[in-house]
């Protein structure tokens with residue numbers, strides 16, 4: 351029988367504990383294999399969106415026998431509607447730095463980078479002060495690990511891990527072919543762990559409280575808590591830490607304004623869920639509680655009945671069209687065709703059945719685009735057009 355879940359709030363990430371020095375030195379005293387096993391048993395999955403098991407990522411990098419490895423904290427946070435990583439770096443930066451250093455200890459990396467979103471330049475001076483204090487402590491305890499900030503330049507595609515590394519190496523921010531994956535061949539061609547800011551903050555909780563504490567939260571396949579950036583038509587916009595596995599109806603009961611007609615889960619590259627599907631949709635990575643389980647990097651946008659879903663889709667497509675790096679044809683041309691196509695249908699220059707051709711085009715993009723940007727345009731496009739078709743036509 352599926353377990354019933356109500357919304358459960360938590361407070362691990364933003365709990366401001368001044369014990370990072372203690373956690374760091376205590377963890378560095380442990381055997382690195384023991385630490386990896388602890389992380390694997392927590393079943394933490396990456397919070398940047400894709401949900402790759404974090405313990406496995408660190409293990410793969412630790413196994414590479416080369417002299418130089420890297421740890422990168424992905425703080426590009428470009429997904430529309432996501433604003434949680436900024437808060438972590440503002441409120442509990444030591445947790446992230448400590449987690450990076452522990453990752454360095456486990457994997458054998460001595461150098462870390464924080465790839466900071468261009469629009470977060472205002473965070474740089476304070477973050478640098480914290481990094482300096484951290485470096486001083488590492489030196490004091492004789493631990494060889496340094497952290498540098500690398501400023502992004504405002505391109506959404508540079509949040510994609512390989513485009514991010516290309517840009518760090520001084521090239522255009524364009525995704526690489528995968529494989530090889532960064533755990534094998536990442537920054538400067540060397541094995542690299544790249545993790546989202548929030549993922550790193552969760553590893554701090556795990557090393558502090560033990561894997562079991564984390565594992566016991568959430569549901570099967572989706573363990574632990576997650577930060578959600580809640581925005582749109584809600585009386586309570588903000589950032590909330592909640593256990594994974596919640597149903598969307600519980601979420602809307604808590605955050606909706608009583609008139610929620612749809613929720614966009616996972617930002618522009620995620621899915622729109624209409625009201626009739628709230629009950630059967632849960633938030634998580636894989637395990638199905640009652641029906642559909644949707645992953646998210648944390649963006650939850652609520653729309654009430656005053657919103658035009660055509661305008662929402664128009665906005666997302668304009669974003670994708672602008673942010674496509676243009677490297678591959680399905681995405682470069684596809685984003686333009688989709689955007690022009692929905693406008694033509696809305697203005698009556700194309701018949702409503704043209705939407706079906708556009709849906710076919712998104713399928714092609716899903717299978718042929720080189721990276722997650724082009725592949726995920728289909729998510730919002732099909733879920734909006736299929737559920738709100740009447741709002742798309744003239």
Ligand SMILES: Cc1cc2nc3c(=O)[nH]c(=O)nc-3n(C[C@H](O)[C@H](O)[C@H](O)COP(=O)(O)O)c2cc1C
Nearest residue numbers: 396397398424426427428509510511545546549722
């Ligand atoms: C277009 C695109 C943009 C992305 N932007 C981000 C981002 O801003 N921050 C992030 O952590 N991951 C982003 N990702 C996911 C990263 O490629 C990568 O999966 C992630 O940093 C891995 O960290 P995690 O395992 O901790 O989630 C993006 C992916 C794509 C395809």
Ligand code: SF4
Nearest residue numbers: 676677678681721724
């Ligand atoms: S899918 Fe889009 S963003 Fe990704 S490589 Fe191709 S053109 Fe660039």
